[in-house]
Amino acid sequence: MADDKSNAAEYWKANVRTIIGCLAVWAFVSYGCAILFRPLLASIPVGGTDLGFWFAQQGSILTFIVLIFFYAWKMNKLDEKFGLGE
């Protein structure tokens, strides 16, 4: 339990902001680049096909990994900053 209510609320807000940012990237690479915007990226060639195809079968997965590790790192810093870690 947080000792200081406003401190805790601040922490939660920062967490939610981080999540929204990460999920925006998550949606952009998968639903965006790989599916909806694929026609727009058709002119960028990647090894025999286009960038959208690469995002659908490789790029989005790689981005997902980066996102989770970024989130874990960022939250550890927030835990420390607000003194709410274990």
Next chain:
Amino acid sequence: MSQFAINLLFVGASFALYIGIAIWARAGSTKDFYVAGGGVHPITNGMATAADWMSAASFISMAGLLASGGYANSTFLMGWTGGYVILAMLLAPYLRKFGKFTVPDFIGDRFYSNTARLVAVICLIVASVTYVIGQMTGAGVAFSRFLEVPNTAGIWIAAAIVFLYAVFGGMKGITYTQVAQYVVLIVAYTIPAVFIALQLTGNPIPMFGMFSTHTESGIPLLAKLNDVVNALGFQDYTADVDNKLNMVLFTLSLMVGTAGLPHVIIRFFTVPKVADARWSAGWALVFIALLYLTAPAVGSMARLNLATTVYPEMAGQVEDYDAAAEQALIYEDRPNWIRTWEETGLINFDDKNNDGRIQVYNDSNEEYAEIAESRGWEGSELTVNNDILVLANPEIANLPGWVIGLIAAGGIAAALSTAAGLLLAISSAISHDLIKTMINPKITEKGEMLAARISMAGAILVATYLGLNPPGFAAQTVALAFGIAGASLFPALMMGIFSKKMNNSGAVAGMLAGLGCTLLYIFTYLGWLFIPGTNMLANTPENWLFGISPLSFGAVGAMINFIVAFSVRSVTQEPPQEIQDLVESVRYPKGAGMAVDH
């Protein structure tokens, strides 16, 4: 040594390893049984989660789906990995902080309602059992092919093995067994892929090889593949999809389903700290991605290999695809792997035009029909079951016998590890949430363990029975499991954490609405309880509501769940103060401690 002996050696050695580990780590207390004493390192946990997650569907059938569907089936790749992002940010750390053992535990406590707990137990059991049936069938097929026993015997062997280590080992046994299984399955998956990538592109790394030059023809591999499949009347491998709405919703369904599947969530209860739950999800995805990044290479290369086996003239630099198409493989000259798989019935040849050659092409393409006719073709003559692709891959590429033995061990590991994880989720829902919490709170620890083991055995029997009498819906069942989990459990868990004011009535109404709508939509097209002939509409794209396939409906179900929950909440009382405090405390890692006893 014969191939049969090699397979036996590999499968036998891997079993000895799993069972040895299960005995070595035999669970002592109830807590050990469920959550391995809360002391599993994030990397270890990530690896075990990866083995838990990657089932027969990922290992055996996904590359085959990619091979046949090309770009359109990228949904499986993104859906089954992207779910971990949601899991890591929206669920895992908070559920770890909450510190109970099971998903219904959280839903029941958070929504201060045994009705909510019961609904969660039902969703969990339906989703998990349907998923296990698919695993049992998959394991049965792999056993029967490699040990050369009938399919029925294969399923019984699978059931006996799962029973042994899931029932006697508990979670801890499973955690370390699953680490071993992960290693076996990833090695088995990547070795053939590396060899094949080398053969086709000279690049040993499959995910790079896929985007580099095809050695024999001198053009990029994917461009070559497009040319070849085009010459046979199929659409481009990399062709875009028209129905983008369905593609988006299907991907989303698989993602929320991933985040809502109880056997995956339960994994995050087993790490020591909240921070570890976050890292754990990342490591899990790293280990999963090793297979998921390789799968598209396996799929595209296998499709090319298959086509050039049938039309050897198409392999190199082709001036005239028409001439190459005339030189289809003579049936009597077919390679050994076609002969072996023909015996299983999963490859079938029917010489429709009696010319002694194997013609494979897209005979449902009307524009191509004229070309086919002019060549004297009377229909595609070879049917290849998608699911054999990964298992047959080493044989297609002429790899040594030990690689084939390894693939056998890997395929079986994938099916068994997922089945065991699901069985644990089922047994804890019954023994812990249903019996201990709701029916008989005075049950002893020993009695609870016994109940867990009995319900596990019961679940295995049900799954084995249904696996023995497959109603013929393996792919749909997996999709149903995702649909149910995504439409019912995921929204309830998320609202439980992110909406402090969400109350019991809202959550229960939401879960029931999400579950009900999803089942209704699926049953409308696939038949009531999947009984063939009871569907009210034919399962074709023209009949789908807004072009949404039944497989994609989980995402819509989840939205319905959210909308109903918030509407009901707005007209009912807000939750009591202590529940709001509970939500507050779940949000901060401080004071998590070990997974608590009760």
